[in-house]
Amino acid sequence: MFPEIGHFSLILSLFFAFFLAVVPLIGYWAGNRFLLEAARPLTFLMSFWVFLGFMILSFAFLSDDFSVLYVSQNSNSQLPIWYKFSAVWGGHEGSLLLWALILSAWSSAVAFKVRTLPEDTGPVVLAILGVVSTGFLSFLIFTSSPFVRLLPDTPVDGGDLNPLLQDFGLIVHPPMLYMGYVGFSVAFAFAIAALITGNLNASWARWARPWTAFSWAFLTLGITLGSWWAYYELGWGGWWFWDPVENASFMPWLAGTALLHSLAVTEKRGVFKSWTVLLAIFTFSLSLLGTFLVRSGVLTSVHAFASDPTRGIFILALLILLVGGSLLLYAVRAGQVRSNVSFGATGREAWLLLNNILLTVLTLTVLLGTLYPLIFDALGLGKISVGAPYFNSVFTPIALLLMVFMAVGPLSKWHNTKLKVLLVSCLVSLFLAVFVSGVLVYLYEFTVLAWLSLAVVFWVVCLSFTDWFNKVSAGTKGIIPRARQLPRNYYGMLLAHLGMAVTLVGILLVSVNSKESMLRMSPGDKANIAGYEFQFDGLSHVKGPNYIADKGQFIAYKNGHQVAVLHPEKRLFNARQQVMTEAALDAGFTRDLYVSLGEKLEGDAWGVRIYVKSFVRWIWLGGLMMMAGGLLAALDKRYRRKAGV
Amino acid sequence: MISFRLLVLCLLLNLSSFAWAEEVMSFSSDLNQIRYQSLVNELRCPKCQNQNLADSGSGIAVDLREQVHQMIEDGKSDQEIVDYMVARYGEFVLYRPQHSSATFLLWYGPFILLAIGFTIFVSVIVRNRKRRNGARL
Amino acid sequence: MRKLLFFIPLAAFSILGVLFFLQLGKDSQYMPSALIGKTVPDFNLVSLLSDEILTQEDLPNGPFLINFWGTWCPACHIEHPYLMALAQSGITLVGIDYKDEKAPAQRWLVEKGNPYQMVLMDEMGRFGIDMGVTGAPETFVVNRSGIIVYRHQGEINEQSWQQLKGYLK
Numbered sequence: 011m012f013p014e015i016g017h018f019s020l021i022l023s024l025f026f027a028f029f030l031a032v033v034p035l036i037g038y039w040a041g042n043r044f045l046l047e048a049a050r051p052l053t054f055l056m057s058f059w060v061f062l063g064f065m066i067l068s069f070a071f072l073s074d075d076f077s078v079l080y081v082s083q084n085s086n087s088q089l090p091i092w093y094k095f096s097a098v099w100g101g102h103e104g105s106l107l108l109w110a111l112i113l114s115a116w117s118s119a120v121a122f123k124v125r126t127l128p129e130d131t132g133p134v135v136l137a138i139l140g141v142v143s144t145g146f147l148s149f150l151i152f153t154s155s156p157f158v159r160l161l162p163d164t165p166v167d168g169g170d171l172n173p174l175l176q177d178f179g180l181i182v183h184p185p186m187l188y189m190g191y192v193g194f195s196v197a198f199a200f201a202i203a204a205l206i207t208g209n210l211n212a213s214w215a216r217w218a219r220p221w222t223a224f225s226w227a228f229l230t231l232g233i234t235l236g237s238w239w240a241y242y243e244l245g246w247g248g249w250w251f252w253d254p255v256e257n258a259s260f261m262p263w264l265a266g267t268a269l270l271h272s273l274a275v276t277e278k279r280g281v282f283k284s285w286t287v288l289l290a291i292f293t294f295s296l297s298l299l300g301t302f303l304v305r306s307g308v309l310t311s312v313h314a315f316a317s318d319p320t321r322g323i324f325i326l327a328l329l330i331l332l333v334g335g336s337l338l339l340y341a342v343r344a345g346q347v348r349s350n351v352s353f354g355a356t357g358r359e360a361w362l363l364l365n366n367i368l369l370t371v372l373t374l375t376v377l378l379g380t381l382y383p384l385i386f387d388a389l390g391l392g393k394i395s396v397g398a399p400y401f402n403s404v405f406t407p408i409a410l411l412l413m414v415f416m417a418v419g420p421l422s423k424w425h426n427t428k429l430k431v432l433l434v435s436c437l438v439s440l441f442l443a444v445f446v447s448g449v450l451v452y453l454y455e456f457t458v459l460a461w462l463s464l465a466v467v468f469w470v471v472c473l474s475f476t477d478w479f480n481k482v483s484a485g486t487k488g489i490i491p492r493a494r495q496l497p498r499n500y501y502g503m504l505l506a507h508l509g510m511a512v513t514l515v516g517i518l519l520v521s522v523n524s525k526e527s528m529l530r531m532s533p534g535d536k537a538n539i540a541g542y543e544f545q546f547d548g549l550s551h552v553k554g555p556n557y558i559a560d561k562g563q564f565i566a567y568k569n570g571h572q573v574a575v576l577h578p579e580k581r582l583f584n585a586r587q588q589v590m591t592e593a594a595l596d597a598g599f600t601r602d603l604y605v606s607l608g609e610k611l612e613g614d615a616w617g618v619r620i621y622v623k624s625f626v627r628w629i630w631l632g633g634l635m636m637m638a639g640g641l642l643a644a645l646d647k648r649y650r651r652k653a654g655v
Numbered sequence: 656m657i658s659f660r661l662l663v664l665c666l667l668l669n670l671s672s673f674a675w676a677e678e679v680m681s682f683s684s685d686l687n688q689i690r691y692q693s694l695v696n697e698l699r700c701p702k703c704q705n706q707n708l709a710d711s712g713s714g715i716a717v718d719l720r721e722q723v724h725q726m727i728e729d730g731k732s733d734q735e736i737v738d739y740m741v742a743r744y745g746e747f748v749l750y751r752p753q754h755s756s757a758t759f760l761l762w763y764g765p766f767i768l769l770a771i772g773f774t775i776f777v778s779v780i781v782r783n784r785k786r787r788n789g790a791r792l
Numbered sequence: 793m794r795k796l797l798f799f800i801p802l803a804a805f806s807i808l809g810v811l812f813f814l815q816l817g818k819d820s821q822y823m824p825s826a827l828i829g830k831t832v833p834d835f836n837l838v839s840l841l842s843d844e845i846l847t848q849e850d851l852p853n854g855p856f857l858i859n860f861w862g863t864w865c866p867a868c869h870i871e872h873p874y875l876m877a878l879a880q881s882g883i884t885l886v887g888i889d890y891k892d893e894k895a896p897a898q899r900w901l902v903e904k905g906n907p908y909q910m911v912l913m914d915e916m917g918r919f920g921i922d923m924g925v926t927g928a929p930e931t932f933v934v935n936r937s938g939i940i941v942y943r944h945q946g947e948i949n950e951q952s953w954q955q956l957k958g959y960l961k
Contacts, residue, residue: 284798288801291801292801295805302812306812306816307820308812308815308816308818308820309820310820310821319816319817322816322817323816326809326812326813326816329809329812330809333805334802334805334806334809337801337802337805338802340798340801340802341798341799341801341802342798344798345794345795345798381808381811384811384812384815385811387815387818388811388814388815392824393823393824
C-alpha cells in the first residue's frame with residue numbers, strides 16, 4: 011500500500027513541477043501577476059510531494075519491505091539500521107530520487123527568498139528550476155521508479171547493499187555532493203532568467219553569488235568526503251584516481267570556482283556579463299553531464315551505476331533539451347550585451363580574467379581526458395585508457411600556474427593597481443618562497459617538481475598574509491579593529507586560498523615522502539617501515555551484524571614506544587558472499603599509519619600492505635578550509651542587507 | 656646507562672622472539688623496485704572496471720604483476736615491458752597513452768587551449784587600453 | 793561576426809551530443825583482442841591427454857576455435873554442453889586448460905565428455921598472457937590461414953555463437 015502512495019506522490023510532484031515550469035512563464039509573457047505569483051506555492055507543493063515520496067521509500071527500507079524491487083536489491087534484514095537509511099541512495103533509482111529531493115529543497119529555498127527579488131524575475135527563476143525538476147522527475151518516474159513491486163513473489167530477504175557502500179562515508183558523501191552540484195542549478199536558473207527577461211545587468215550576479223558560494227562549499231565538502239572515503243575504504247591508500255566518475259564531480263567544481271570569481275567581477279564592475287552567464291550554464295551543464303556519464307553506461311568506471319539503453323536515451327534527451335536549449339537561448343540573447351566599463355592590465359578584473367581563463371582550461375583538460383577514450387572509440391580507433399599519469403603530467407603544471415596567480419590576485423585593486431606596490435610584495439614573497447622551499451628540498455632531497463610545488467605553497471601563504479597585513483595596517487585604527495572590520499567575504503577568500511595551499515602540501519608530501527611495503531607476515535613477524543616498527547600479533551575471527559571477518563592485530567612502535575594498535579579486517583559478507591578488505595589506520599597530523607590485509611598466503615602467513623603516508627590528512631584539511639571559506643563568503647552580511655531581509 | 660642497557664635487552668629479546676617480515680616480491684636493486692612500482696601503477700588491469708595493476712586483487716592482475724616483476728629482474732627495459740603488454744592486451748592497458756597523431760590533441764590540446772586563453776587575455780587587455788585612451792581623448 | 797561567436801558553445805555541445813548518441817547502447821565492456829590479424833603465438837605446452845610436448849606446428853589446419861577453460865571456472869561448466877554440441881556438428885576445437893591442475897581436468901573430460909581435438913595444459917597461465925586472456929572462458933576464432941580473427945570473452949551459447957560463427961571460415 012505505502013509504495014503505491016509513494017509512487018503516486020512522485021506523480022503528483024511531477025504534475026506540480028510541470029505547472030511550475032509552465033505557469034509562471036505564461037504569466038511573464040502575458041503580464042499576468044496572478045500566474046506569476048503561483049510560482050511560490052507550486053514550488054512548495056512540488057517539494058512536499060517529492061519529500062513524501064522520499065520518506066515513503068526510506069520507510070520501506072527501514073521496515074524491510076522486500077516486496078519493493080529496489081529495496082530487495084539494496085538492503086537486507088541483517089543490515090545495520092543506519093545503513094538501511096543510507097541504502098536509500100545506494101543504487102540508481104534511490105540516488106536519483108535524492109537528486110530530485112535536493113533539487114526541490116534548493117527550489118524551496120529560492121521560493122522562500124523570492125520576495126527579495128524583482129516581481130517578474132523571481133517567478134521566472136522558479137520556473138526554470140521547475141523545468142529542471144520536470145525533466146528529472148519524469149526520468150525518475152518513467153525509467154527508474156524506485157517503487158516497482160515484486161508481487162506476489164516477495165523475496166524472503168534482500169540482496170544486501172554493496173559492502174563497499176556500507177560505511178559512514180556513504181551516508182554523508184552523496185548528499186553533500188548532490189547538494190553541491192544540484193545547487194548550481196540555482197545559479198543556472200538565475201542566468202537563464204536573466205537571459206529571458208533581458209535584465210543582464212549586474213543585479214543577477216549579486217543574487218546568484220551567495221547561492222553559488224553555498225553550492226560550491228557543499229561540492230567541496232562532497233568531493234573531500236569522497237576522497238577520504240576512497241582512501242580508507244578501498245584498501246590501497248589512494249585518495250584520488252582520476253576515475254571518470256570522480257572527474258564528473260571535479261569538473262563542475264572547477265567551473266564553479268571560475269563562476270564564483272566571475273560573478274564577483276560582474277557584480278562589482280559590470281564587466282564579463284555574457285561570459286558569466288555562459289559560465290553559469292557551463293557549470294550546471296557539467297553537473298548534468300556527470301549525471302549522464304554515471305548513469306548511461308557509456309563509460310567504464312568503478313562507481314558507475316548499472317544501466318540500460320532506455321535510461322541512456324532518456325537522460326541524453328534531457329541533457330540535450332536542457333543544455334542545448336539554454337545554449338541556444340544564450341547564443342540568441344547574449345550578443346546584445348555590451349559593457350562600457352574598462353580596466354587596466356594590473357586591475358583586479360584582469361587577474362580574475364586570468365583566473366577564469368586558467369580554470370576554464372583546467373576544466374576542459376579534465377573534460378578532454380575523460381571523453382578522449384569515448385571519442386577514440388566512436389571514431390573506430392580502438393580502445394585507450396586515460397588515467398592518472400596523463401592528468402598528473404598535463405593538469406598539474408597548469409594548476410600550479412593558476413595557484414601562482416591566485417596568490418597575487420587579492421593584492422590587486424579594482425580598475426588598476428600601482429605596479430610598484432604589487433612588485434614589492436611579490437618580490438619579497440618570491441624570495442621567501444624560493445629560499446624556504448630550497449632549504450627544505452635540500453634537507454629532504456625532494457625532486458624538482460616537489461621544489462616547485464613547495465615554492466608555490468610558500469608563495470601563496472606569504473602573499474596571503476602580506477595582503478591581510480596590508481589591509482589591517484592601513485589607516486589609523488589599531489590592527490584588531492581593522493581586522494574585525496574586514497568583510498566575511500574577504501576572510502572566506504583568504505581561508506579558501508590557504509586551504510588550496512594546505513591541500514597542495516598534502517598532495518605533494520604524500521606523493522614524494524610516503525613509504526609503502528607489501529609484506530609476507532606470519533604472526534610474530536615484525537617489519538620496519540619509515541622508522542616505524544610494525545608487529546603482527548595474530549588473527550582472530552569476529553562476527554559482525556551481517557558479515558564474518560578475520561581481524562588482524564598489529565602494534566606499531568616508534569623508538570621502542572607503542573604508538574598505535576591497528577586492526578585491519580578481511581570481511582566476508584553473508585548475503586552477497588563478497589570479500590572486502592577493511593583497512594586499519596592511525597591518523598596523525600603529519601603522517602597516517604595504514605595497514606590492510608591482502609591475500610592469505612601459505613601456512614599462517616598473510617600478504618600485508620603497510621603504508622606510512624606523509625601529511626595525507628592535509629589534503630582533506632585543505633578541503634575543509636575551502637568549504638569553510640565558501641560558507642563564510644556565502645554568509646557575508648552584504649548579501650543579507652542588499653537582499654533586504 | 657641503565658636505560659641504554661634496557662634498550663639493548665629489549666632489542667635482544669625482540670630479535671630472539673621475532674622474525675623480520677620479508678617483502679612479498681624481492682628485487683635485486685632498489686631501482687628495480689621503484690621501476691616495478693611505477694610500472695604497475697601505470698598499467699591498467701585489463702579485466703577490472705578501472706583499476707591499475709597495483710591496486711587490483713583480480714587473478715589476472717596478480718599474474719601480470721608477477722610477469723612485470725620477472726621481466727624487470729630479467730633485465731628488460733621499461734619500454735620492452737610496455738611493448739610486451741601492448742602486444743597482448745592492446746593500448747588499453749596504458750594509463751599513459753602513447754604519443755601518436757591520434758593522441759596529439761589529448762597531449763597538446765590543453766596547452767593549445769592555454770595559448771588561446773592567453774591570446775584572449777592579451778586581446779581583452781589591449782582592447783580595454785584602446786577604449787580607455789579613446790575615452791580620455 | 794561577433795554574433796557568431798556566441799554560437800560556438802552550442803556548436804561544440806552539438807558535436808558532443810552526436811558523440812554521446814553514437815556511444816549509447818554500445819557495450820563499454822567489450823574489449824577487442826590485440827591479437828586479431830596475427831597468427832597464434834609460439835608455444836611449447838604439454839598435452840593433457842598424451843603427456844607429449846606440442847607446439848604450434850601441431851595445431852589443426854584452420855578454421856578452428858581455441859577455448860580457454862578450467863575446472864575452477866563456473867561459467868565453463870555452463871558452457872561445456874554447448875561445446876559438446878559444436879564438436880558433434882563438426883567444429884574443430886582446441887582446448888587450453890588454463891591455470892588448472894592435471895587430475896581434475898582429466899576427470900572433467902572423462903565425466904562431461906571431451907569436445908576438443910587437442911587439449912594443452914597452461915598451468916601457470918603464461919600462454920594465456922601471450923594470448924591476452926584475462927580469465928576463463930575465452931574463445932578465439934582462427935581462420936583457414938591460421939590468423940586469429942575474433943575473440944569472445946565469456947561463455948559460448950546460442951546467442952554468442954551466432955556472432956562467432958560468421959568468423960569461422
